Amino acid sequence: MTTVVLKPFAISAALGVVLATTAYAAEPLWSEKAIKQRIDPQSVSGRIAGAALEKLAQQGKDLFEARFTVLDGAGRPNATQAIVPTAPRRPAEAAFQRLAGPDANACSSCHNEPVTGGAGGFVVNAFVSEGFESAHFDTLDAQFSNERGTNHLFGAGLVELLAREMAAELKAERRAALRQARDTGEPVRASLSSKGVDFGRITALPDGSVDLSELDGVDDDLVLRPFTQKGVMTSLRQFTVNAMNQHHGMQADERFGARWTGTADFDGDDHADELGAGEVSALVAFQATLAPPREKRPADEAWAEAAQRGRAIFTELGCESCHRPALPLKSLSFEDPGPLDMAGTLRDADVEVPAVYDLATLEWAKRLPRNDEGEVLVPLFGDLKRHRIADSRTPALGNETLAQRFVERDVFVTAELWGLADTAPYGHRGDMTTLDEVIRAHGAEAEKSGRAYAALPDADRSALIAWLKTLKVGE
Incomplete structure (x- = not known):
């Protein structure tokens, strides 16, 4: 195994906002390259709003739907799916393979139900592994990888913004406890919570250290990582860079490029600088601007009446x-x-100047409710916290045997329910075809609710399902 030590680098960014792409020559329309026009990273900076943001997001959507070819650099013969640039122990036997990947031609190959950016059926399940020890696994044996269903990305920008704010609040609470411990000379046991979500307790000590043994549902650095089913990805940008390499063999130079690995062609496919910072930024902009799912009142009055009762049962x-x-x-x-x-x-x-995508200028943002303090109420039906969701009595949702990023196999981040009606099948592996199945499968911390649901009369269970089926992907 060969890994590469990463080191920071700087990319200068121009002031203002110009979505120019003239820094790179365009491919002819009939070119077999999927990327017809590179995006100058210096053109994406400062506040980007309204029509300019929609234009950048459209460029990202074009990349999201692009079927990458070998002329773009698709494939990674001398690199693995690992998140740290890692050379394989042996050459890949095939340019594409369903397990260790690359396993898709476009992002939308998997994220496509009911529309681009959505979820995926069982047929497009991903196989997730850190990839260092088993770089080119070709077995379904669960000791080598975890099989996961494809989540939808609608409302993802709002989710990341929530995670950032919550992490900042938790860190502020830790700083306050440390100050108090220093000033009093005594240990301070402090509760950590943000936006009404409890993350356990810490004990701050006068010497500046912190006992984290009572922390709950968040990493020791207090950074919420809301993406992937285990809650191990911090941002859409990190998710994008990882996925482009794993699923397509398209390496972003911000991780795999010459500044960090010593070569512009780390995967050895004779295509250098496959994805620049500009392309990654456009992909992030597309995902961040996807409208959040909405609760839609059914036109059928019987359904609407049942859904109203189901919401109360929830x-x-x-x-x-x-x-x-x-x-x-x-x-x-x-x-x-x-x-x-x-x-x-x-x-x-x-x-020098990060881009700031002003989501408030998008039409869907104007429909979001606000509380008395003017804060946007993000209707995600989640808490961005990890929970133990399976146990020996109810093991179905703990069907993984390989730990990921130090998160135990039966611990997952709470699944946001928005968009549920359009994103079947259910469960982490996408092997539950009904909402009834996945609710009954709740164990461990959710066992009480799962058993209470199972004990309901048929009419009440049906009413709950009726309400869940109103949670539609955004428009």
């Missing part, structure tokens, strides 16, 4: 303890690159 069962109906968000300004990524993903400190 509360009565205690489901809202994890599936919070809404979380308050202070700001709709999405900075890219963001403040919480670590080495390996472009960070705000790596550019």
Whole structure:
């Protein structure tokens, strides 16, 4: 195994906003390259709003739907799917393979139901592994990888903004406890919570250290990582860079390029600088601007009446303890690159002027409800926290045997329920065809609610399903 030590680098960014692409020559329309026009990274900076943001997002959508070819650099004969640039122990036997990847031609090959940016059926399940020890696994044996269904990306920009604000609040609470411990000379046991979500407790000590043994549902650095089913990806940018390499063999130079690996062609496919910072920024802009899912009243009156009753049952069962109906968000300004990524993903400190996507200028944002303090209420039905969701009595949702990023196999981040009606099948593996199945499968921390649901009369269970089927992907 060969790994490469990553080191920071800087990319200068021009002031203002110009979505120019003239820094690179365009391919003819009939070219077999999927990327017809490169995006100058210096053209994406400062506040980007309204029509300019929609234009950048459209460029990102074009890339999201592009079927990458070998002329773009698709494939990675001398690199693995690992998130750290890693050379394989042996050459890949095939340019594309369903397990270790590359396993898709376009992002939309998997994220396509009901529309681009949506979820995917069982046929497009991904196989997730850190990839260091088993770089080119070709077996379904669960000791080598975890099989996962494809999540939808609608509302993803709002989710990342919530995670950033919550991390900032948790860190502020830690600083306050440390100050108190220093000033009093005594240990301070402090509760950590943000936006009404409890993350356990810490004990701050006078010497500046912190006992984290009572922390719950978040990493020790207090950074919420809301993406992937295990909650291990910090940002859309990190998710994008990882996925482009794993699923397409398209390497972003901000991680795999010459500044960090010593070569512009780390995967050895004779195509250098496959994805620049400009292309990654456009992909992030597309995902960040996807409209959040909405609760839609059914036209059928019987359905609407059942759904109203089902919404009340959802509360009565205690489901809202994890599936919070809404979380308050202070700001709709999405900075890219963001403040919480670590080495390996472009960070705000790596550019002179980060781009700031003003989501408030988008039409869908104007429909979002606000609380009395003017904060946006994001109706995600989630809490961005990890929970133990399976146990020996109810093991179905803990069907993985390989730990990922130090997250235990039966621990997952709460699934946001918005968009549920359009994103079957269900469960982490996408092997449950009905909502009834996945609700009954709730164990461990959710066992009480799952059993209470199973004990309901048929009419009440049906009413709950009727309401869940109103949670539609955004428009």
